[in-house]
Amino acid sequence: MNSKKLKIGVIGCGGIFNGAHIYAYLDNEDVEVVAFCDIVLSKAVSTAKKFGLDESVCYENFEDLLNIEGLDAVDICTPNYLHSVIAVKALEKGINVFCEKPDAVSVKEAQKMQDAAQKSGKVLMVMRNNRYNNYSKFLKQYIADGKMGEIYTARCAWRRRRGIPGKGGWFTTKEQSGGGPLIDLGVHMIDLCIWLMGNPKPVAVSAATYSKFANSDTQADSEHAKFGEAKADGTFDVEDLAMGFIRFDNGCTMQIEFSWASNVEREIHFIELRGTKAGASTDTVDKQFKIFTEENGVTVDVIPNLPKLEGGHKLNLLHFFDVIKNGKKPDFEPIQGVNMVKILEAAYKSAELGEEVKI
Numbered sequence: 102m103n104s105k106k107l108k109i110g111v112i113g114c115g116g117i118f119n120g121a122h123i124y125a126y127l128d129n130e131d132v133e134v135v136a137f138c139d140i141v142l143s144k145a146v147s148t149a150k151k152f153g154l155d156e157s158v159c160y161e162n163f164e165d166l167l168n169i170e171g172l173d174a175v176d177i178c179t180p181n182y183l184h185s186v187i188a189v190k191a192l193e194k195g196i197n198v199f200c201e202k203p204d205a206v207s208v209k210e211a212q213k214m215q216d217a218a219q220k221s222g223k224v225l226m227v228m229r230n231n232r233y234n235n236y237s238k239f240l241k242q243y244i245a246d247g248k249m250g251e252i253y254t255a256r257c258a259w260r261r262r263r264g265i266p267g268k269g270g271w272f273t274t275k276e277q278s279g280g281g282p283l284i285d286l287g288v289h290m291i292d293l294c295i296w297l298m299g300n301p302k303p304v305a306v307s308a309a310t311y312s313k314f315a316n317s318d319t320q321a322d323s324e325h326a327k328f329g330e331a332k333a334d335g336t337f338d339v340e341d342l343a344m345g346f347i348r349f350d351n352g353c354t355m356q357i358e359f360s361w362a363s364n365v366e367r368e369i370h371f372i373e374l375r376g377t378k379a380g381a382s383t384d385t386v387d388k389q390f391k392i393f394t395e396e397n398g399v400t401v402d403v404i405p406n407l408p409k410l411e412g413g414h415k416l417n418l419l420h421f422f423d424v425i426k427n428g429k430k431p432d433f434e435p436i437q438g439v440n441m442v443k444i445l446e447a448a449y450k451s452a453e454l455g456e457e458v459k460i
């Protein structure tokens with residue numbers, strides 16, 4: 102174990118850093134946040150205060166933060182369109198990068214990130230917090246033990262009745278977000294399924310997107326709608342519902358559905374995997390994770406009693422620290438990010454063309 106504290110710079114001191122990432126740093130003897138950057142300086146300063154620090158370690162311009170001597174890593178929590186811009190510059194300076202999802206807003210940008218990581222030999226890790234849920238960890242092992250047999254199809258969704266984040270702000274402005282719920286929520290659930298299925302390569306996507314709630318001011322009923330700052334009279338040029346179908350090189354398929362607003366009963370997110378020996382599903386309404394299998398000639402439903410774990414965001418960041426400090430093998434590889442953005446980009450293209458798009 103390397104006893105030197107990692108020196109980290111935070112870029113983007115908004116909702117996700119203060120609501121989730123911060124718990125990986127506070128009271129952590131292995132790391133030290135040495136600089137905070139936000140284009141709104143007061144946000145950097147109020148975040149620094151939580152660490153007992155003041156404006157002397159705060160920056161408005163991320164390039165100034167990247168010039169700090171001896172920085173081991175940056176944690177990027179800015180709007181989506183800045184992920185690759187900042188990540189590439191950091192990697193070129195030999196700084197390890199942890200970046201929020203989605204990886205990037207285009208395949209071209211995701212590829213630049215992968216190339217910069219490869220060239221620098223530094224770690225590039227993008228947030229995949231759902232891989233660190235108790236049921237995800239259990240399933241990964243269950244599958245590795247061969248208990249699900251061959252997994253041949255999956256279904257996942259995250260649908261909200263009313264839960265548009267930061268309406269009018271960067272979340273709903275395509276140029277800054279890259280898209281609506283497909284890129285925002287899809288990246289979580291699609292990644293989880295692909296990772297559990299053993300990372301097959303996507304080869305084709307068919308999708309449809311809709312935007313029906315841009316002018317609705319009905320109150321949100323999702324706690325997740327609190328992310329991002331809303332802007333009256335701002336832009337809303339992204340979808341609010343995406344439906345689709347993905348094909349993989351090994352014959353596996355996946356049905357997907359993501360909404361920020363749609364007339365469904367309530368918010369739900371789930372994954373469902375079907376294997377030849379067992380199936381599995383998670384259900385956020387009943388808070389149940391079930392395995393569907395058979396024993397002695399009868400079908401059996403199994404509800405594992407899983408331990409409660411710390412938040413996935415914190416566990417993902419702790420893993421990143423372990424990788425750069427102790428050389429632990431990373432759970433995430435940049436190629437997975439490129440493949441993820443290939444799916445998202447192909448889905449938007451398919452929705453535009455009205456036909457399946459090959460990757």
Ligand SMILES: NC(=O)c1ccc[n+]([C@@H]2O[C@H](COP(=O)([O-])OP(=O)(O)OC[C@H]3O[C@@H](n4cnc5c(N)ncnc54)[C@H](O)[C@@H]3O)[C@@H](O)[C@H]2O)c1
Nearest residue numbers: 113114115116117139140141178179180181201202328329
């Ligand atoms: N993993 C998750 O569960 C999860 C949840 C929410 C958001 N996110 C992701 O986290 C990122 C941030 O989302 P958020 O909800 O915190 O948004 P936010 O708007 O609350 O925070 C973004 C911050 O970045 C700052 N910023 C903008 N441009 C900047 C620049 N050029 N340099 C420095 N700072 C800049 C903004 O002022 C703001 O404080 C997004 O990519 C989003 O997709 C992930």
